[in-house]
Amino acid sequence: MQETAEAKAVLSDRIMSLAESQTIAMAKKARELASKGYDVINLSFGEPDFQTPQYIKDAAKQAIDDGFTFYTPVPGYLELREEISKKFKRDNNLDYAPDQIVVSTGAKQSIANAVLCLVNPGDEVVIFSPYWVSYEEIVKLAEGVPVPVMGRLENDYKVTAEQLEKAITSNTKLVMYSSPCNPTGAVFEEEELRAIARVLEKYPQVHVIADEIYEYINFGGKHFSMARIESIRDRVVTVNGFSKGYAMTGWRVGYLAATREIASACDKMQSQITSGTCSIAQKAAAAALKGGNASALEMAEAYRRRRDLVLDLMNGIPGFKTYLPNGAFYIFPDVSAYFGKRFEDKVMENAEDLSMFILSDAHVAVVSGEAFGAPQCIRFSFAASDEKLTEAMRRIKDSLAKLQ
Incomplete structure (x- = not known):
């Protein structure tokens, strides 16, 4: 003992x-x-x-043969960030420049970077529940206070705008959610997110992390990104990656897009933890996006x-x-x-x-x-x-x- x-x-x-x-x-x-x-x-x-689709594997092999075996820029190769920028425009009607994008070693690191850059000790973070297992623990690492808000089964576990408003206090700094959701598979529709945005318009100190890693695995209507909503666009950090849609879990490539201020902060944070993501995996990820989403x-x-x-x-x-x-x-x-x-x-x-x-x-x-x-x-x-x-x-x- x-x-x-x-x-x-x-x-x-x-x-x-x-x-x-x-x-x-x-x-x-x-x-x-x-x-x-x-x-x-x-x-x-x-x-x-x-x-992982063969054309992506082939690109990784080619990257090795072409000598891409050195350190990479902390926020990711420019080529990859340019492809992500095109993807945002093509799929989400979002305009993010390459310098607003930070590539990380998986979307989990992207989320951790954003939380650590936004949350101070004691700040409250509203987490739509049920939630992905790491959200609450990442908030605790940042010494924030997780505030889970539970969606109802009758609403496919989706949290409503009314529930969010009741949970916000003067200490709230951040809201986190995923859509499509892990673990429920629930998908927020455009009008549901717009209703949530109307609540957030009243609280300019509150930012949002929108986890969209399952974007392509959507059985209903077209995916809608909260960053499309102009009134809160600059307060939304959009997180995505390659693990789920492209079956690239072991490659460990994720990314976030945000304002230049937040992206620069995440770049700074990442520079002291992992630096740039694997060069070969980044080249494979760029090829994945160039190949479309078929x-x-x-x-x-x-x-x-x-x-x-x-x-x-x-x-x-x-x-x-x-x-x-x-x-x-x-x-x-x-x-x-x-x-x-x-x-x-x-x-x-x-x-x-x-x-x-x-x-x-x-x-x-x-x-x-x-x-x-x-x-x-x-x-x-x-x-x-x-x-x-x-x-x-x-x-x-x-x-x-x-x-x-």
Whole structure:
């Protein structure tokens, strides 16, 4: 016990208060079970099961042959930032110059850069909940105060303008949300974002981080960026990347676009942490954008089919409360009907218990909603083959039937 206390004393309060990413933790547990010979179906990780398109791989190989093996500019190669600028104009009708864009080692770093550059100790950050697992922890790293605002299941978990207004105080500095959303797959429509912007117009001290990493995986109408709204445009930091739409998770390339003041600050922050992103990955990312988004839309159509498959199967599981996710590759049912039920001597007290039961009994890895600010839910990824999804839902239904 004394050794443990001494070990804790070595580490900072900052790291001791930081939670481990639950999506990564569950994936680790699934791998451990699989290493023992169990057939584990992993629906816990937010990762496309598609390969990176070949033309992008070819560009990376060419970059190596062409000698792009040196340090890169902190905000990214100009060529890549110019392509991102064109992408914003083409897809989002947004005018961001290359010097308003900072390329980072994944969209997660882009978000962290922006939060660290905008939030002072004690500043409140309104986070639309359910939220991606790292939002709250990044805010804590910046010594800000997370203020989760929960969307209702009846509204596909989307936070309304009225809810936002009630959450804003004189200490509010930032609002964070994703659309399409991880973990719910909810997509904010233009009028919903305009209503939110009308609230923000009253509070000029409040900025917005709009996480659009799942932009291309949209099953409904056209994606709408909050930065399109002129009245608050200069207060919006738009975050995106290549991991989801182009199946480039391992390449680690994300980016943000903002005012020159904010972009310059993020450049400065990044210069002291990682400097520029991998040269080869940047060249591949530039090629991805030059190639358009046809491959991304093909993958999105496959996700749409899988969503329909999973939703149909999930609606056959008693006690699951579902909705229609219009983007990303997740579904986030309310599973609280199983709380209090037991298997042998183990009581399902919460979604964490239920997730562990599903892993141990059905050998399917999912993630407890507690990590996303919604302890009554479980997140399922449908970025897997039709066969695996069908088998996973069968196993889960059979296992849950054992609970009394």
